[in-house]
Amino acid sequence: MSELTACERLDIIRHKGRPTALDYIPMIFDEFFEMHGDRLFGDDNAIMGGVASFRGTPCTVIAEVKGRNLAENQKCNFGMPHPEGYRKALRLAKQAEKFHRPVICLVDTAGAFCGVDAEKRGQGEAIARNIMEFMTLKTPVISIIMGEGGSGGALALAVCDELAMLENSIYSVISPRGFASLLWKDSTKEREACNIMKITAEDLTRLGVCDHIIPEADGGAHNDPQLTAEYMAEYIAAALERNKRKLQKGLDELIKGRYNKFRDVGEFEELPLSDK
Amino acid sequence: MLEDLFSVVKERFNGEKPLDEKTEKTEKTKKTDIPKGLLFKCPRCRNVTFEEDFQKNGKVCPHCNYHSRLTARERLDITVDKGSFEEFDKDMISKNPIDFPGYEEKQQALREKTGLKDAVLTGTALIRGEKIVIIVMDSNFMMASMGSVVGEKITRAIEYATANRLPVIAFTASGGARMQEGIVSLMQMAKTSGAVARHNEAGLLYIAVMTDPTTGGVTASFASLGDIIIAEPKVLIGFAGRRVIEGTIRQKLPDDFQSAEFMLENGFVDMIVERKKMRRVIAHLLKLHKQPEEVTGNE
Numbered sequence: 001m002s003e004l005t006a007c008e009r010l011d012i013i014r015h016k017g018r019p020t021a022l023d024y025i026p027m028i029f030d031e032f033f034e035m036h037g038d039r040l041f042g043d044d045n046a047i048m049g050g051v052a053s054f055r056g057t058p059c060t061v062i063a064e065v066k067g068r069n070l071a072e073n074q075k076c077n078f079g080m081p082h083p084e085g086y087r088k089a090l091r092l093a094k095q096a097e098k099f100h101r102p103v104i105c106l107v108d109t110a111g112a113f114c115g116v117d118a119e120k121r122g123q124g125e126a127i128a129r130n131i132m133e134f135m136t137l138k139t140p141v142i143s144i145i146m147g148e149g150g151s152g153g154a155l156a157l158a159v160c161d162e163l164a165m166l167e168n169s170i171y172s173v174i175s176p177r178g179f180a181s182l183l184w185k186d187s188t189k190e191r192e193a194c195n196i197m198k199i200t201a202e203d204l205t206r207l208g209v210c211d212h213i214i215p216e217a218d219g220g221a222h223n224d225p226q227l228t229a230e231y232m233a234e235y236i237a238a239a240l241e242r243n244k245r246k247l248q249k250g251l252d253e254l255i256k257g258r259y260n261k262f263r264d265v266g267e268f269e270e271l272p273l274s275d276k
Numbered sequence: 277m278l279e280d281l282f283s284v285v286k287e288r289f290n291g292e293k294p295l296d297e298k299t300e301k302t303e304k305t306k307k308t309d310i311p312k313g314l315l316f317k318c319p320r321c322r323n324v325t326f327e328e329d330f331q332k333n334g335k336v337c338p339h340c341n342y343h344s345r346l347t348a349r350e351r352l353d354i355t356v357d358k359g360s361f362e363e364f365d366k367d368m369i370s371k372n373p374i375d376f377p378g379y380e381e382k383q384q385a386l387r388e389k390t391g392l393k394d395a396v397l398t399g400t401a402l403i404r405g406e407k408i409v410i411i412v413m414d415s416n417f418m419m420a421s422m423g424s425v426v427g428e429k430i431t432r433a434i435e436y437a438t439a440n441r442l443p444v445i446a447f448t449a450s451g452g453a454r455m456q457e458g459i460v461s462l463m464q465m466a467k468t469s470g471a472v473a474r475h476n477e478a479g480l481l482y483i484a485v486m487t488d489p490t491t492g493g494v495t496a497s498f499a500s501l502g503d504i505i506i507a508e509p510k511v512l513i514g515f516a517g518r519r520v521i522e523g524t525i526r527q528k529l530p531d532d533f534q535s536a537e538f539m540l541e542n543g544f545v546d547m548i549v550e551r552k553k554m555r556r557v558i559a560h561l562l563k564l565h566k567q568p569e570e571v572t573g574n575e
Contacts, residue, residue, distance in 0.1 A: 115521060124514070266467070267370065
């Protein structure tokens with residue numbers, strides 16, 4: 001695997017030919033029926049979901065969608081979901097639970113959309129609800145960060161049994177630009193931010209957040225989307241198999257494992273003078 | 277109880293009267309040198325009050341009823357039965373997971389300044405004799421952003437409540453995730469929400485009280501997951517920062533945007549309760565949620 005800096009990877013994932021969920025879904029799944037709407041407010045094109053077949057196994061796919069051109073981007077709001085997108089995702093995840101099929105989440109967003117309507121419809125609540133419900137969802141969940149995993153907008157689809165990242169993808173608490181503007185009040189320092197934030201797949205493996213790194217085609221997924229899709233499919237096949245085995249030990253084990261995966265993240269110490 | 281509820285609703289309507297012109301003018305005329313600590317300038321209505329009067333009023337703006345920030349200790353003092361607070365994990369401090377430059381020094385300086393180890397106090401306490409697990413965030417420590425310590429202490433507190441079948445009362449206040457801990461801070465959202473999920477599945481009561489400011493990753497995790505969500509009047513509640521949204525839409529937002537009242541109107545807060553009534557309202561709600569077997573003795 002290549003040794004690139006976070007900054008160089010940022011350039012790769014921002015390449016205008018970077019494949020998106022719209023490219024990958026037909027390459028990875030034999031069938032895909034898209035399902036629309038959250039049944040509460042509307043349909044959000046920034047999140048696409050539906051029932052699919054993966055090598056003959058029924059599964060639910062939920063993907064954050066970035067556009068490949070301006071028209072697509074206008075339709076999907078540049079991949080930044082509104083609350084109804086997250087609520088649609090939750091509805092489909094609950095449906096997957098009902099029909100005992102695994103959920104595969106494809107994450108690719110700069111973040112949840114920041115706007116007046118998003119606030120009015122409860123962006124915070126929608127994300128919180130997804131995090132809580134996915135934590136106890138009674139079916140396996142696999143999440144793959146494909147490009148940008150931006151903050152809570154990514155986490156809302158990344159509470160899972162296994163988290164994988166494409167080799168060049170990043171996953172961060174805030175976008176590098178936001179980080180720079182928040183801490184240094186200077187959003188032009190994006191590249192400096194990138195390199196100290198620890199956001200690459202390798203960094204996150206070290207921090208215990210990422211479980212698997214999926215290779216991309218040489219030089220980045222845009223050089224060979226089909227090959228990258230094959231790598232993803234291989235990973236999905238293996239992950240589904242692992243989760244099936246986990247499930248044989250019982251649903252409780254699966255959910256306990258998911259809880260502990262997140263429970264264990266955190267770095268603190270308790271001073272020896274503690275009397276508790 | 278009902279009276280309480282009605283008065284809360286009534287106050288909400290009264291509180292929404294537009295500012296009268298007189299108060300708006302004072303803001304422009306005051307520009308003289310005033311010694312620090314003498315006056316309180318309200319961030320919501322921008323009116324000025326003598327600090328002494330503001331303190332006497334329970335740190336509530338007498339002009340617009342904005343409920344200003346309290347330290348975690350002050351909050352505990354007005355909320356729980358005297359002397360009943362037993363603190364958990366009082367000596368837990370954060371490491372520096374992403375080796376962020378200057379993070380240790382910053383924390384050390386704040387520990388000395390605030391007397392806090394990090395931005396949250398957790399423990400058990402009594403409210404009118406009812407045992408609860410209480411979580412109180414303190415915005416004086418790095419704007420109560422959620423890093424490893426905040427996440428771990430809150431998770432442990434909720435887990436304790438689940439194991440001992442106790443209700444949880446969380447006073448939230450936070451600028452969101454703690455940037456200096458990178459992705460580790462984002463994971464605290466999942467961790468705390470996971471603990472809420474288990475407490476919820478055990479059929480136990482969780483009341484979230486949103487205080488100034490409840491934003492970002494805390495709004496997008498455990499703060500929004502209460503069975504009952506209470507807010508203090510006029511406090512800031514939201515997901516994205518105001519400046520971020522203004523940058524997105526390129527226009528100024530109205531003053532009441534992301535206030536407790538805005539959240540109530542849009543359906544994300546159950547009720548707005550004044551500080552001086554908070555303890556009473558919580559005590560009543562606790563009583564109404566007592567498990568049947570505790571009421572009848574055994575069943």
